Amino acid sequence: MDEIKMRVAGIEKSFPGVKALSNIDFSVRKGTVHALCGENGAGKSTLMKIIMGLYKADKGQIFIDEKPVDIRNPIQAREKGISMIAQELNYVPELSVEENLFLGRLPVNKFGKVNWKQVRKEAQQFLREEGLPYSPTQKLKTLTVSDIQMLEIIKAVTNNAQIIIMDEPTSSITEREVQQLFKKIEELKAKGVAIIYISHKMEEVFKIADDITVLRDGSVVSTDRAADLDLDTVISRMVGRKISNVYPKEEVTIGEKAIEVEHYSQKGVFEDVSFYARKGEIVGFAGLVGAGRTETMRAVFGLDPHESGNVKIDGQEVNIKSVADSIHKGLIMLSESRRDDGIVPVRSVQENASLASLERYIYGGYTHKKKEQTEVLEMFQKMNVKTPSMETEISKLSGGNQQKVLLARWMLCNPEIMILDEPTRGIDVGAKFEIYKLITEIVKENKAVIMVSSELPELLGMCDRIYIMCQGKISGCIDKSEFSQETIMMYATGLRNQQ
Template identity: 45%
Template sequence: MIIEMKGIEKAFSGNKVLKGVDFSLEAGEIHALMGENGAGKSTMIKILTGIYERDAGDIHVHGAAVHYKHPKEAEDAGIAVIHQELNILPELTIAENLFLGNEQTSRFGWLKTKEMNERAKTALEKLGLNMPVTRKAGTLSVGQQQIIEIAKALETKAKVIIMDEPTAALTGREIDTLFETIRGLQEEGVSFIYISHRMEEIFELCQRITVLRDGTYIGTERVKDLTFDDVVKMMVGREIGERFPSNKAVPGKVKMEVKGFKKEGVFEDISFDVKEGEILGIAGLMGAGRSEVVEAIFGYRKEDSGTLLLDGKEVNISSPKDAIDQGLGFISEDRKSKGLVVDFTIAANLELTNLSSISSYGWISAKKQTELYETLVEKLGVRTSGPKQSAKSLSGGNQQKVVIAKWLTMEPRVLILDEPTRGVDVGAKKEIYNIMVELAQSGVAIVMISSELPEVIGMSSRVAVMHEGRLASILDKSELSEEKIMHFATGGDKHVSK
């Protein structure tokens, strides 16, 4: 074993978050670490890498007992972490990012820029990335930045790489490239701890899986011996039934219609409608213009031309406030910068879109404030210690539930969800799917952007597929398949069929 953790325990303010957790990693293994949001995965990794001090338990690396006090000690021992939010400095070059904190200098302290550029070029070529290393890192795609982070880890001589939700913002092609890179390094003896909520990836890439639940070690199994339902049951402690709930709502009249939306250089000729009780999926590769279109609808950005109709009447939306006044709700893909004020309490976040219902003459009613919190927390099953808990202390799944909760009491006519389950565990996903179906059955028209094709197919009544800023096709439920969506998303048959 390269790494062996036994009986790891950790508590914060008397709250036990890890209760005797075990974990082991073999040489040249890709090992999935899974569990619902808040299960203790991040805490365990932070203990392994010296960010947190463990309360009890033993850690052995290469057979020797270790007790890292700082992440640099773990890095020096060959353990590197690539976080979900990449540590790329956009204004530095690729080479400068690659050697950040590990700069090569002469004995006089001068940077060996030429040597670092040459080493960076060699490192990237090895990982299949051929581009000038003097290029600014901020100009790269997220997938390319991910490869830079791997190269950076390898420059520190890492033999263990921990990856947290590495594909959350990647396109299908970038995921394929990343997997090829991981497998190539695996053949060279590099081991990976792979944290992801995307079940398909686990079955495609990993050899073993360890599951945590509520800070408790549930077990370690060979992936080949498990089914999707087996893993779900280990994670949530119960069977959750069908992966996607059935939407029995019969689509009614057109609720929102988009006609000829155009933004120069971003998207053009975008026309579609969504009916009450319908979930319209929007699919496409990263950069296809999906988020930009819905942001224009909601007033985050201004389209150059086009018409928006709600219930058959033309409306002019030039700001998010206009959109809210017209009964539109919007759940952004970036919940931390656009969905939540992370330093606010849960109660304060819920109030942001509901001030008119809980206040009068500029004064907030404490009673209505409490009722709002209790109603929404109960309805969505948010795991929280109370209304005064800060949003940033919640797990990803519970943060997303708070974002969704903000919009429910305003009873939107149209709800736009951009990547609603990104970074959310399988149990929380099912809860979010149920909420979407309940809203649809109550007559709300829903527009959902998702990069997960099983989610798009499982939840949508129809799917609009985008390619390079244009609508490539609008597919009915009976036509939906991953192959067909990808056909249009990659430029096949560049026309719209309704």
């Protein structure tokens, strides 16, 4: 079946200071998954936003079923059968699950009155069918990032779309949910739906894609059948060079305990959690999404409360009541939900990067702007942050580049202990490697790194020791010599327990 469902021709798009897309030709076959690969800032989301009518192209034409179409906004896109699961989930926290599911397409009678009974009934049915345990009236703010991502997926599917764009749909969902999504994708394909799939997880791409297009610096490098490609070829086309796929972990002498958390509990969230990280050590936290890893770390860092337990830093008991206390004690955390506790949207990339380390640039009564700028710039170069200028508003950067800026913010604090919650989420393969190298450099300076990650290969490749959490408790801790994906999964699913 080689019927073209959608085609774009000659698309161009510039933003102030950046040519985001030039002369893009791209077509998606009916009933197939077309993966779009490219580094952070390559132009993937921009192209998708043009298709959705969120941005206007400077030039070019979109065709659906070989007929030229004009899409000026997402409502028109939906009318033409296009749905998108956006990379930056933009939801209104106060909306309920059902309101969100029916956003923009609430059933109304001829007097314009919403039929809430029908909404409730259909919402309940969707939730039941998908096996999601939320109530239709629950506010979105009570859900986790992964819950909301799942809801977005259902929303797109239930819209009866003929073309579904998925921009990093699996960045925050569990392995089991990924399997569910893939099953759903197969069903959609069988119905003739065309899917555009964007992901930095290359294994996923190769598992699910029929066709692969590589974008680099706003241009199409190639489009091929996935079966004719291999991983190394795609990666080298993306980054324009060959990169080694190994982890740059080095042997570091391990010292005293830098941080020790004892019997941390918060009822219903995490229970009796004890762990430590030593100087020079990279300690991983594995577990299924919802196991309580993020919640525990947030409490340790002082973002969320805890009922009992204590923390020692360098053997001294410390009383952490707020994030300010933590930073003062040399403990920082890169939070998983960058949107909620990370980015200051209207501020520049420079300001976002130096926010937490400003103190370091104030001495002798002066702010040493020059030093601040130089250090931020150096860090950006190391991480390959792509931004038109240091004054650009952070919200204008691509998703992955925003994350790099946040990571840079914490790296610049020069902390003794770093908690990194999903540090490479949404980050392209080339930059991932740079971030691993930075982490390696950090521990060489006798610092401790705690890495929470849902990507097992990353934990196995980078850590000295891994704790596994299951249902709010630590179910196991294993040393490098015992590392294996199977062992971790046994502890993560509760099949095995050391306690």
